[in-house]
Amino acid sequence: MTLYASVRHGLAVTGGRAVLGVVRWRDTFRRPRAHPHLAPPLRSGVRLKELIARHYLKGRTASSAVPVAWVTSGAPVEPLVALGYHVHYPENHGAICGIRRVAEDLCTAAESAGWSRDLCSYARTDLGVVLTGRTPVGRLPRPDLLVCCTNICQTVLGWYQVLAERFGVPMALVDTPFLYGTAPPHALTYVERQIEVLVEAAERAAGRTLDPGRLHAVTRRSKDACTLWREVVDRARHRPSPITAFDTFVHMAPIVEMRGEACTVDYYAALLEELDGRVARGEGALLEEQVRLAWDNLPIWPRMRWLSDRLAARGAALVASPYARAWGELADLIDPERPVASAARVYLHPILNLGIGQRLAALRALARDCQVDGVLLHSDRSCRPWSSGQADIRDRLVREDKIPALLLEADHSDPRAFSEAQASARIDAFLEGLGA
Amino acid sequence: MLPVHHPRALWRAHGYLPVEVWGPPGTDATPAGAHLQPFLCSIPRCGLAFHLAGGLRDVDVVVVPHACDALQGLGSILTDLPPRPLPALTPYLPRATGEVAVAFLAAEIATLSTRLAEGSQRGPTADDLLAAALDEEAADAAFRALLDARPRISLSNAAFYEAVRSREYLPPAEFRAVAEVALAATGPVDGIPVLLSGIVPEPAGLLACLDRHGVRVVADDTACVGRRRYAPGTSTEPFRRMAEALGSGPPDTTRGSPLSERVAYVVALAAQTGARAALLAIPGSCDPELFALPVLRQALEAAGVRTLHLETDLSMPFTAQADTRVEALLESLP
Amino acid sequence: MTVAAIGVDAGSTTLKVAALDAAGTLLWSRLEPASPRTAEQATALLAACASEAGPGKGAPIVATGYGRDLVLGAVRRVTEITCHARGVFAQVGGACTVLDLGGQDTKVLALGASGRVLDFAMNDRCAAGTGRFLEVTAARLGLSLEAFDAAATAAHHEAVISSTCTVFAESEMVSLLARGTPVEAIAAGLHRAMARRVAALARQVGIRPPILASGGVALSGSVRRALSRELDQDVGLPRHAQLLGAVGAALVGLDPSSPGPIRVAGRPRPV
Numbered sequence A: 001m002t003l004y005a006s007v008r009h010g011l012a013v014t015g016g017r018a019v020l021g022v023v024r025w026r027d028t029f030r031r032p033r034a035h036p037h038l039a040p041p042l043r044s045g046v047r048l049k050e051l052i053a054r055h056y057l058k059g060r061t062a063s064s065a066v067p068v069a070w071v072t073s074g075a076p077v078e079p080l081v082a083l084g085y086h087v088h089y090p091e092n093h094g095a096i097c098g099i100r101r102v103a104e105d106l107c108t109a110a111e112s113a114g115w116s117r118d119l120c121s122y123a124r125t126d127l128g129v130v131l132t133g134r135t136p137v138g139r140l141p142r143p144d145l146l147v148c149c150t151n152i153c154q155t156v157l158g159w160y161q162v163l164a165e166r167f168g169v170p171m172a173l174v175d176t177p178f179l180y181g182t183a184p185p186h187a188l189t190y191v192e193r194q195i196e197v198l199v200e201a202a203e204r205a206a207g208r209t210l211d212p213g214r215l216h217a218v219t220r221r222s223k224d225a226c227t228l229w230r231e232v233v234d235r236a237r238h239r240p241s242p243i244t245a246f247d248t249f250v251h252m253a254p255i256v257e258m259r260g261e262a263c264t265v266d267y268y269a270a271l272l273e274e275l276d277g278r279v280a281r282g283e284g285a286l287l288e289e290q291v292r293l294a295w296d297n298l299p300i301w302p303r304m305r306w307l308s309d310r311l312a313a314r315g316a317a318l319v320a321s322p323y324a325r326a327w328g329e330l331a332d333l334i335d336p337e338r339p340v341a342s343a344a345r346v347y348l349h350p351i352l353n354l355g356i357g358q359r360l361a362a363l364r365a366l367a368r369d370c371q372v373d374g375v376l377l378h379s380d381r382s383c384r385p386w387s388s389g390q391a392d393i394r395d396r397l398v399r400e401d402k403i404p405a406l407l408l409e410a411d412h413s414d415p416r417a418f419s420e421a422q423a424s425a426r427i428d429a430f431l432e433g434l435g436a
Numbered sequence B: 001m002l003p004v005h006h007p008r009a010l011w012r013a014h015g016y017l018p019v020e021v022w023g024p025p026g027t028d029a030t031p032a033g034a035h036l037q038p039f040l041c042s043i044p045r046c047g048l049a050f051h052l053a054g055g056l057r058d059v060d061v062v063v064v065p066h067a068c069d070a071l072q073g074l075g076s077i078l079t080d081l082p083p084r085p086l087p088a089l090t091p092y093l094p095r096a097t098g099e100v101a102v103a104f105l106a107a108e109i110a111t112l113s114t115r116l117a118e119g120s121q122r123g124p125t126a127d128d129l130l131a132a133a134l135d136e137e138a139a140d141a142a143f144r145a146l147l148d149a150r151p152r153i154s155l156s157n158a159a160f161y162e163a164v165r166s167r168e169y170l171p172p173a174e175f176r177a178v179a180e181v182a183l184a185a186t187g188p189v190d191g192i193p194v195l196l197s198g199i200v201p202e203p204a205g206l207l208a209c210l211d212r213h214g215v216r217v218v219a220d221d222t223a224c225v226g227r228r229r230y231a232p233g234t235s236t237e238p239f240r241r242m243a244e245a246l247g248s249g250p251p252d253t254t255r256g257s258p259l260s261e262r263v264a265y266v267v268a269l270a271a272q273t274g275a276r277a278a279l280l281a282i283p284g285s286c287d288p289e290l291f292a293l294p295v296l297r298q299a300l301e302a303a304g305v306r307t308l309h310l311e312t313d314l315s316m317p318f319t320a321q322a323d324t325r326v327e328a329l330l331e332s333l334p
Numbered sequence C: 001m002t003v004a005a006i007g008v009d010a011g012s013t014t015l016k017v018a019a020l021d022a023a024g025t026l027l028w029s030r031l032e033p034a035s036p037r038t039a040e041q042a043t044a045l046l047a048a049c050a051s052e053a054g055p056g057k058g059a060p061i062v063a064t065g066y067g068r069d070l071v072l073g074a075v076r077r078v079t080e081i082t083c084h085a086r087g088v089f090a091q092v093g094g095a096c097t098v099l100d101l102g103g104q105d106t107k108v109l110a111l112g113a114s115g116r117v118l119d120f121a122m123n124d125r126c127a128a129g130t131g132r133f134l135e136v137t138a139a140r141l142g143l144s145l146e147a148f149d150a151a152a153t154a155a156h157h158e159a160v161i162s163s164t165c166t167v168f169a170e171s172e173m174v175s176l177l178a179r180g181t182p183v184e185a186i187a188a189g190l191h192r193a194m195a196r197r198v199a200a201l202a203r204q205v206g207i208r209p210p211i212l213a214s215g216g217v218a219l220s221g222s223v224r225r226a227l228s229r230e231l232d233q234d235v236g237l238p239r240h241a242q243l244l245g246a247v248g249a250a251l252v253g254l255d256p257s258s259p260g261p262i263r264v265a266g267r268p269r270p271v
């Protein structure tokens, strides 16, 4: 950490914040163009844009000013935040690349270097970024530490090992045994030990020691933000729903990449207030909500706008998704008094680390609570952990719960695995069946 | 038994006859399509299709070790929403290293043992378990000796692999007998020395193709064979001993071994055995292998070992195209 | 001039025979759509060669292509990869990249300065990036391959087709047609989609200029133009582009040792 880098980083952060503040002020008073089927966008969206921009702006000058960690989306970040790390999430960045439609180019770069097209498109996008240095956010900070947690998939392990090799930096692994049933005690101990090792590695790479008081405060903020986030997604239980799953896919960015920071708590408190206003006024996210749907798996980032418009045009509101809810689900397990031990439990239990029986149960509960008329299951070509088991889940929903469900083939980031013609035909037929 | 690592001694001590299923090759995977999408690896798809076709009729329990996201999906389906009733065990293989991992794996094996005892009524004693572990270690020693002796054994690739891979179903004593016979088959050897890596030397046409083209597999780094060169454990506590052995093999992607260790190991193996080329037989969409692949290929090529990636599909025969690729590689060797 | 070596390329869509004199000059050649009876067809063409180009006593016959094991009388059987490399190297004489665009297969070969195949890649699994892709999509537009080529050349702009999967591309095409997109623009978009796939394969192998395209599909100007644009450099057409497999095989017969030792591919298998 050099003095020059620290000063530059400080200036960039303060200056950037001022500029972004002005942009926000301007955007707040700008009247958005009216959409034929959707309510005016949430006002919080302006603040969200600012938060994300600030995060990536910080990242641009973070190298050698503050310690930098690249982490998987389900990694225990609280100790890192407490240690003052700038935390970069390649998966979130991959989603940004997907939305901005640059993922294909980056994937191609990785494929040209020999990485198979079958691999997760986030991983290919990220390897493409590392190989070419191209990113829509300007520049990414070089990591001092990689933190890989297998609670979303084993894929991340292979991916982070390649990163470790390329960057020549240590990788801290938090291996979370997949829970086919309930978590055995030895799994909890195993994860807890690894988090302790992670803390040591993070201290070493940062050259400072973890202050228990700060860890407590960060964990507290994580818990608060997760609780608020759960409230936010659960507002979709109202009819009409004040928020769509598409909104949650966008508004989940802070809970993933700024968990443990104070601004995240404030942000979700404000968002919740805005949603409550909509509920009180009886306003929905759709101008006319006719049917309600749930979504399984990751979004199709490059085609999200298209899909949202297509559904809205037919009065179909996508109101629930286990994916977005995952980051709020475990709020109650977080215990700031026992930050490491409770983290072991929390980080073992995200929905992607649970068997398909529990995934089916979660989808059923959501369908019931949000009163959905149908379920769209995104069969995601390059996300194997989430996609395997979907055929059986669909079968049970249709047969046992009498909920119509459609398996839709696509990919979370790679547009080449998506056929608009095929998808529209299926979606239209499905909606016609629902009477929309 | 599905791939890759599992404690053989445990099943034996409980009186089970463990038989491994890698595919099985040539299974028509279409029926599995109702449960697993076609873009998933062919090993779990074939395994499930085999089960759906009644192939596991006489089986008491199916074991699906956690080797990757694809097998995780299969294990979870068989546990939670089984299309045909059959008890399933799903041991988790730790990806961490060191004492935490051994302790976890020992506890995981102990849990399996408890589950099996519920089923079989005949719970083995600690002595039974230890004896079974020692028997398997003796068979592992024969297995290692056989692999080490490969450069001197005059058997064809097909015959050699039939012998080593009998470890996947034979009891330890019988396997040792098979190994002894194969070890005695020394004689003049020829052929282009090649290293075989990837997951499993399948589909069947692969080895036949190598034999036809005068290739001799002198080194094996497949998950199925070479990466299961287990060393003996040291503990006297049976579960721990089994865990130590399972974690002792060469670097393996399905165990999450660091990439640099694995690359160094394979490059050294090629150098020791004088392999001139490396064939990487990897089932399509196998994430653990495919991440490491470009790095491994680069390192091997830099060491003067030509590489060929063969994407395999266990539900399909070995294709004419793959045969051509092998032949073209041989034609282009310096 | 007498025939000194004969090459037979029994490919998946066409069967080709080429006869060379001792200096490597092409004396006689013939190309026919592949019949399912490869052995008979090859024998008949070899007989035609003997009667039209002269007997060529003792001229070795070298077979290549997927049907190479079925060619009776062949003294060598060599893969089409080596043959195309040999055929192109005879014209270029240095390092280069060969895009062999066949009916069912697309291959990319990297040749070193001495003509040795340093690395190669082939399309896997699907028809994306092969002649088959163009054939299927052209048929869907109701065009012959020549008309398809002409349509793509005449296009003022290119429709965006993101899928390289044949099935997906077909459905994308249908919806473009439904939206009234001109056939020419679609044809150009399809050529681009195919070129993207081939370029991806080429980058995997690593590109060493110059780039030459061989195989039947290489004859299409639109394909070569799309490839040039995708790869950002010229893609040339060697002489006898469609015959190069057979010519290369005959060159192997003339001089089996250079460049790089050619290993005889085992015993000829029983037919």
Ligand code: SF4
Pocket (backbone or CB within 6 Å): A091, A120, A121, A122, A123, A152, A153, A154, A155, A156, A298, A352, A382, A383, A384, A385, A386, A412
């Ligand atoms: S494989 Fe799926 S869970 Fe894993 S990183 Fe990719 S998208 Fe996420």
Ligand code: SF4
Pocket (backbone or CB within 6 Å): B003, B041, B042, B043, B044, B067, B068, B069, B070, B071, B199, B254, B283, B285, B286, B287, B288, B289
């Ligand atoms: S081959 Fe790879 S993906 Fe398939 S079961 Fe084995 S480890 Fe999993």
